[in-house]
């Protein structure tokens with residue numbers, strides 16, 4: 358008889374195999390597919406927005422950086438300083454020559470303000486300049502700025518001496534010039550000037566889009582031109598960019614180096630790229646809100662499920678499940694829901710990033726941490742959303758669970 | 763030593779006023795015995811059965827299963843007793859929807875850690891035993907009430923428990939379904955199983971030699987027709 362008593366004391370503990378933990382956790386979801394899908398939807402949307410925001414901002418940023426790189430980050434612009442005593446607003450006339458002699462300078466080109474108005478024809482009143490300025494320049498400007506022509510060609514060596522103009526992209530538009538299929542002239546400073554070309558916009562020198570350019574020697578000959586440069590554009594050997602940048606003010610104006618301002622136009626674009634990054638944070642915040650809503654959705658469905666399935670819980674306790682087994686079952690269920698939402702959301706986010714990037718002509722870049730982070734975030738959310746319902750299910754008294762209807 | 767013994771078991775439910783569901787119940791059930799529990803609604807039958815099967819703990823008194831006092835055991839140890847020594851059948855069938863009869867029965871072994879192929883093998887045997895060998899792949903919604911209760915009975919048998927505790931197993935069945943369950947319980951008793959069954963069904967109680975009658979949480983009668991009536 359003691360043998361039977363021993364039989365009870367020596368009972369092996371209740372045990373649920375690992376494969377069964379998964380099966381039991383998924384079972385209820387498989388039998389309530391629509392509800393499961395709907396409750397995972399919130400997480401899916403949240404994760405999809407996070408992944409696509411990260412992917413798209415990365416793709417667009419890299420596209421912008423590609424563009425900036427293509428334009429050249431080694432362009433420096435020298436302008437008269439705006440500081441104290443900078444009233445005359447011009448650089449020394451010798452500056453271009455001095456700069457050109459620096460060994461680290463690959464190319465330099467200056468523009469000079471020309472005191473003249475430019476009009477479509479001689480009938481336009483003189484005060485309607487359309488905000489267009491006239492600058493004189495040399496033939497190297499286009500190359501220095503890495504610019505390109507929309508129509509016609511840039512000033513060549515011969516045109517430097519004659520009244521020939523090249524129009525900035527915005528200027529051409531304001532003057533109403535769409536193409537150069539027929540010869541075009543503009544009324545510039547009281548004389549007709551032939552238009553040789555129309556420029557594309559300059560990414561790194563937007564001021565020149567609103568300019569009309571003429572040859573420097575022609576300007577001296579026909580117009581009242583300041584021989585002091587308004588701006589000098591410089592291509593520098595990349596390796597010595599910072600050194601050169603530091604050297605320039607004293608080289609150009611040894612007496613008043615503070616009146617020389619050196620800027621790097623690509624910095625501005627990079628700042629823009631960074632500014633787009635801060636916009637990303639807003640969307641990340643929205644994605645986080647979607648995730649929170651998703652988490653509440655899962656918790657809600659789980660709480661409802663626990664109440665609805667009291668009978669099942671009671672039965673499982675009756676066939677030997679411990680509290681831990683019940684808790685694990687509901688936690689697994691919540692984790693599965695969230696992980697499914699996370700995976701679906703990640704796929705959705707990746708698809709959205711790819712299609713929008715293709716549409717924009719960008720190279721699609723999905724940061725790996727966005728994928729890993731998305732799924733990990735979903736799992737953490739599932740755990741947080743599932744823990745309370747799981748504990749409630751486990752705490753339920755088996756008899757009350759069985760009496761429920 | 764009795765297979766199952768309650769010693770002066772009481773159960774109170776907190777509340778205003780508190781409910782005394784069991785009031786000093788003492789009873790012994792020997793191995794291989796079959797016992798019917800009868801009594802009016804609310805008399806404490808289900809409460810006693812749950813306490814016998816360690817689903818619930820008494821407020822006072824002790825429960826001995828195969829000689830072991832369960833009051834010292836923790837939740838996990840009680841779960842192990844239920845999972846290996848006790849088979850429950852309820853008025854409701856508690857079958858998992860969308861799950862075949864085979865897997866519903868195999869679930870009776872789920873928390874013993876038995877691998878799935880062995881569980882299913884045992885489930886086939888148990889389903890054969892209740893006469894549903896031909897319906898093993900049917901889901902609950904494809905079975906009649908009587909068949910569902912036979913699946914539930916097979917689930918209570920599949921782990922070869924020391925006791926079968928049945929709480930109004932025919933309460934939801936028509937007469938044909940009830941009959942099948944009664945016959946099964948009686949034949950399981952003939953095979954030597956210890957069975958305690960709560961019933962309002964005269965047909966069952968009259969077929970069972972030992973009857974416990976309850977009223978207001980007390981055991982008012984313990985009639986055993988095998989022993990000479992005093």
Ligand SMILES: Nc1ncnc2c1ncn2[C@@H]1O[C@H](COP(=O)(O)OP(=O)(O)OP(=O)(O)O)[C@@H](O)[C@H]1O
Pocket residue numbers: 757775776777781782783801802803804805806807808809810
């Ligand atoms: N969780 C609970 N809280 C409070 N009272 C309860 C609880 N569970 C049961 N009771 C009460 O305990 C008493 C006994 O209930 P029990 O279910 O054991 O009766 P029963 O004999 O099985 O009745 P029936 O034939 O209707 O199934 C009843 O008065 C019931 O209301």
Ligand SMILES: [Mg+2]
Pocket residue numbers: 807808809929
């Ligand atoms: Mg009852």
